Amino acid sequence: xxxxxxxxxxxxxxxxxxxxxxxxxxxxxxxxxxxxxxxxxxxxxxxxxxxxxxxxxxxxxxxxxxxxxxxxxxxxxxxxxxxxxxxxxxxxxxxxxxxxxxxx
Numbered sequence: 851x852x853x854x855x856x857x858x859x860x861x862x863x864x865x866x867x868x869x870x871x872x873x874x875x876x877x878x879x880x881x882x883x884x885x886x887x888x889x890x891x892x893x894x895x896x897x898x899x900x901x902x903x904x905x906x907x908x909x910x911x912x913x914x915x916x917x918x919x920x921x922x923x924x925x926x927x928x929x930x931x932x933x934x935x936x937x938x939x940x941x942x943x944x945x946x947x948x949x950x951x952x953x954x
Contacts, residue, residue: 858910858911861906861910862907862910865902865903865906865907865910866903868902868906869898869899869902869903869906870899872895872898872899872902873895873898873899876893876894876895876898877895881893881894881895882894892920896920897920900918900920900938903916903918903938904916904918904938907936907938911936914934914935914936915928915929915932915935915936916935916936916938917929917932917935917936917937917938918937918938918939919938919939
């Protein structure tokens with residue numbers, strides 16, 4: 851991460867806006883809802899926003915892994931060995947999007 855912090859802040863804000871637009875486009879046309887193994891609900895909007903954010907962060911900061919609630923079990927257990935990673939928390943129902951860069 852050799853660029854000025856403003857670059858990363860601006861890029862993440864644009865990424866969040868892009869994910870938000872995609873979410874709204876799905877909500878405006880109707881969508882399917884799935885039940886995860888833990889009985890929580892998952893929508894097409896959740897999946898699309900997850901994909902958008904994961905891919906975007908991977909482009910902004912290649913080589914820094916990303917962890918979110920939709921990450922695989924392997925990614926979740928592997929995070930213990932990561933020194934730096936993105937932690938993505940999405941709560942679409944509360945219109946809240948936050949992404950943190952975790953460092954030791």
